[in-house]
Amino acid sequence: MAAVGAPPPRATDCVTKVALTISCDNLLDMDAFSKSDPMCVLRMNTSGPHWYEICRTEKIQNCLNPRFSKSLVLDYYFEVVQKLRFEVYDIDTENCNLEEADFLGQMECTLGQIVSSSKLTKPLVRRDRTPAGSGTITICAEEQTDNRVVLFEAAARKLDKKDFFGKSDPFLEFYKQTETGWQLAHRTEVIKNNLNPTWKPFRISMQSLCGGDVEKLIKVDCYDYNNSGSHDFIGSFQTTLSQIQQATQSYAAEFECINSKKGKKKGYKNSGVIIIKQCKTVKEYTFLDYIMGGCQINFTIAIDFTGSNGDPKSPRSLHYINPQGYNEYLAAIWAVGNVIQDYDSD
Incomplete structure (x- = not known):
């Protein structure tokens, strides 16, 4: 049973967004009548001696043990050695000009080292590689993505007959509600010549289905497959992931499949019933999860x-x-x- 217009399978990309949270301890005190006002600048090495700034934290006033609240988000590529340099400055100007700032120390490492450690603490050094007092810097890494997926088991009962010489060849389409309309999130396989189909179990990422919001509306359309590509609409319903999950806790969630064009016909009830037998949310572990878990x-x-x-x-x-x-x-x-x-x- 082939999926309608389903894209070919592809290997999972070893790339994800990682948020780095930074803190320092025992920084050098460069101010005569107060403490240093630290800020951390993150640079990346592309080739040779060339380093370019990616982002920076906020400035914290009068603190030698700062805990920066602004996370620095990077794209993490497993197959690439991403060389990073964390530079800490004592900022004395409102515009955070580094040329007028006092250098408090730096630390170089790779993004892979941070990710594999989850939390990395190293001493800060001066530009000549001598210790910057007893100062240290701690980097914590956290993956920035919703890795949850929803596992579905779906069936239908008494769907409308659409084919002249047969029954119907039904399939389902799940849609995510967006600001610009409905966006297709998943399409099931086609069940040939069956008005009471049971589809193979399938999964949809939480991000694709509802953007991680279980209260956001989702739409499910049921079609009769035609080789011409002009599929016949059987019916539709709207619900939320929360409603489906609550209903499936006891037995199964049933939704009337409604064709609005038939709604005015006398005695019309529905075009069948869609049954969600299982709706379970699980986390789909990424390559990064395994690395941060100690693999x-x-x-x-x-x-x-x-x-x-x-x-x-x-x-x-x-x-x-x-x-x-x-x-x-x-x-x-x-x-x-x-x-x-x-x-x-x-």
């Missing part, structure tokens, strides 16, 4: 030294013993190892 990635290297790879004295061989100590195998090992090392504690 370790072990890096094992195996090299094939067969004769077909060529003479290692020849530059054409992948095993070429380069006088500069660098070949293609080493390049690959170096590239992968740089990523994996942040996720293996031994």
Whole structure:
């Protein structure tokens, strides 16, 4: 039973948004008659010595142990080594000009190190790498996304017959309410020639279905599938995820499938009944959840030294013993190892 217009499956992207919460302790006191007014600036390294500012926290007045309330949000890519530098300044101007600020210390690390630790504390150092007093900085990471999904089991009873030589080939479409109208969130597979179908269990992300708001209206349309693509409308109903969940706690939630065009016909009740047998919200764990939960990635290297790879004295061989100590195998090992090392504690 093929899904109508369903997109092909794709691998989960190893990218997500991460919110970094920053705090410091024992900062240098650079003000004569008060304490430092710290602010943290986050920079990222792209290539070579080049660092560019991504974002910064708010300034906290007169504090040597600041807890910054503004989170710094980054896109986290597992396959990329994202080098970060946290710079702490004592801000003396209203416009937070760094050129007029006193430098309190910095810390460099990768985003992977923060994510795999969940909470990372390191000493602050001056630009010459000497300790910045006894100052430390603590970074906490939290994934910025709603990872909940809703598991559905749906069926129908006594749907309208739409096909001249058969019954109906029904499928369902779930819609999310948005400011600009209804947005398709999910489409089930087609059940051929059946007025009392039972669809395979399916899942819809909470974000796609209702934006994480269980009280927001959702719409469910039922259609009779046609190969031409012009599907016949059977009926529809609107509800909320909260209503479905409450109803399914006892047995099953039943909703009359209404075709508004038939509503004026004498004796019309409905075009069938849609039955939600199960509606369960669960968290779908991401790659980041596993890493922050303590999952370790072990890096094992195996090299094939067969004769077909060529003479290692020849530059054409992948095993070429380069006088500069660098070949293609080493390049690959170096590239992968740089990523994996942040996720293996031994």
